[in-house]
Amino acid sequence: MEFLVGSVWAAGLAIGIAAFGCGIGQGLGLAGAMNGISRNPEAAGKIQVNMLIGLAMIESLCIYALVVSLILLYAHPALKGTIAVVAAH
Amino acid sequence: MHDLQKIVVFVTKTNWLLFMVTSLLAWMTTPTDVSLGVLLGGLIVSVNFQLLKKTILDNFCPEVVAVKGGSFVGNILVKYYIRFVISGVLIFLLISNHIVHPLGLLVGLSVVVASMFLATMLELTRLFFKEAV
Numbered sequence: 494m495e496f497l498v499g500s501v502w503a504a505g506l507a508i509g510i511a512a513f514g515c516g517i518g519q520g521l522g523l524a525g526a527m528n529g530i531s532r533n534p535e536a537a538g539k540i541q542v543n544m545l546i547g548l549a550m551i552e553s554l555c556i557y558a559l560v561v562s563l564i565l566l567y568a569h570p571a572l573k574g575t576i577a578v579v580a581a582h
Numbered sequence: 583m584h585d586l587q588k589i590v591v592f593v594t595k596t597n598w599l600l601f602m603v604t605s606l607l608a609w610m611t612t613p614t615d616v617s618l619g620v621l622l623g624g625l626i627v628s629v630n631f632q633l634l635k636k637t638i639l640d641n642f643c644p645e646v647v648a649v650k651g652g653s654f655v656g657n658i659l660v661k662y663y664i665r666f667v668i669s670g671v672l673i674f675l676l677i678s679n680h681i682v683h684p685l686g687l688l689v690g691l692s693v694v695v696a697s698m699f700l701a702t703m704l705e706l707t708r709l710f711f712k713e714a715v
Contacts, residue, residue, distance in 0.1 A: 560691065
């Protein structure tokens with residue numbers, strides 16, 4: 494039972510912390526990009542490209558965290574055995 | 583074409599190339615659920631990247647910001663969240679119904695990051711060779 498509770502806690506914390514960090518990172522990146530474009534509109538093209546790469550990298554980190562937390566909840570290798578033990582009690 | 587735009591074109595092309603190569607390799611060498619994971623993960627993340635690219639290139643330029651004004655933020659945010667929710671739900675369905683193997687899915691989802699890593703390595707190599715010459 495502790496294993497199940499631990500898995501749920503770990504999944505929640507994993508996606509929560511990842512979303513927190515990615516949100517701050519994307520927010521800072523977007524704020525910087527908007528500042529840059531408004532101060533120097535000619536540099537918009539360069540800023541767009543850098544922002545695209547940065548946002549995609551940050552977003553992929555959050556997707557990884559989502560996958561890890563979903564694995565912890567639904568596809569953990571040891572989860573089947575634990576559920577069987579809990580169900581037997 | 584500017585160097586930075588070249589990088590995006592390179593990342594986009596490498597992205598699709600890596601997607602095809604990894605999918606083919608997975609199909610030939612691994613069980614069906616792993617190869618399906620690589621295929622669907624790669625497809626999700628590649629389509630995601632294309633949509634992100636389209637949103638940014640269409641909306642983040644001075645002319646559009648000046649014309650669209652207030653609707654600018656809503657337009658981008660709504661598109662962003664719809665895209666993110668759809669990919670999240672798809673990944674949830676794939677994992678919770680055990681349609682794909684999680685490791686295969688992780689490999690598939692790494693296609694875009696791998697292509698960016700490749701682009702960075704190429705740029706670094708070019709930089710070192712330039713400095714050496």
